[in-house]
Amino acid sequence: MTQPELYFISGSPPCWSVMLALEVKGIAYEPRRLDNAKREQKSPEYLKISPRGQVPVLVDDGTTVRETLAVLSYLDAQYAEPPLFGQTPVETARIWQAICECDANLRDTVGEISRPLFRGKGMEIAQQVTDAAEKVRAELDLIETGLSKEAWMAGDNLSAADLILYPVIMQLTRAAAREGEAALELGIHPLARHFPNIDGWCREMEKLPGYDNAFPPHWK
Ligand SMILES: N[C@@H](CCC(=O)N[C@@H](CS)C(=O)NCC(=O)O)C(=O)O
Structure with missing residues (x-):
């Protein structure tokens, strides 16, 4: 199975949250950094992944997940330990x-x-x-x-x-x-x-x- 890919912009708080989750869960991933100064998040290729041209986006095993909280929920369901959304x-x-x-x-x-x-x-x-x-x-x-x-x-x-x-x-x-x-x-x-x-x-x-x-x- 290939590693998940994370599209991110440096310094974006939502992207940082997802990166912390990936690290805490020990998930190896491919960072795909987009350059905000060059508006790379609005390129035609990236808009196919994220129609609003926003980050973060996680691509994992053929699944594309947008929205920080959706990504965190996905990671927690797919990679159980340590749990990020509680046990009770x-x-x-x-x-x-x-x-x-x-x-x-x-x-x-x-x-x-x-x-x-x-x-x-x-x-x-x-x-x-x-x-x-x-x-x-x-x-x-x-x-x-x-x-x-x-x-x-x-x-x-x-x-x-x-x-x-x-x-x-x-x-x-x-x-x-x-x-x-x-x-x-x-x-x-x-x-x-x-x-x-x-x-x-x-x-x-x-x-x-x-x-x-x-x-x-x-x-x-
Ligand atoms: N609700 C979205 C917000 C994402 C968001 O605001 N991303 C900003 C970076 S912090 C972005 O992609 N900005 C680039 C742009 O809109 O061109 C989420 O939580 O994923």
Whole structure:
């Protein structure tokens, strides 16, 4: 059987989540990196695989799976160990709850901060960025409290919730560390000062098997 292929763009949080899942499960795969600067994800060949020209996409044994959560669910069903979506109904519910809360309350707001800061435009729309940071800090406060009671995002074991949240939080902290953040006073960077439990959880994530392989190539 051939190895699964993963189409990805470096630094894309959803792609990073899938790569972490592949690494944690010990699945050897062929990385197929697309260059966003060249809009390779919109090439006619790739649009045959992903009609919206988006990543991540996993191709495994003749099956093409789009959408991060669909890919994670597929991997969990196809490659059982370690389970990413829990082993009891309560665990499964808690994991999905954390994922849904991240997607509903954190992911887009983090984008409102990271996009302008990565482009060096944070000061131009300072009010929008600081408003978004306030919303993000409220979410991080909830996560910080959760991590004061449990080691991982949805309980005592690593799960898909950790793999989904980690790249989003990394995108945020990397953006917040950019020059100019001090002037904006976002209250996010350094994470160790503002959210020590989240920072400690990041350190644990860094110890995962294959962590370095999944790290965005252009951030290295
Ligand atoms: N809901 C999709 C979102 C995927 C998505 O937004 N991918 C972005 C990268 S983070 C993308 O493909 N951007 C390139 C583009 O749209 O041209 C998923 O979770 O897979």
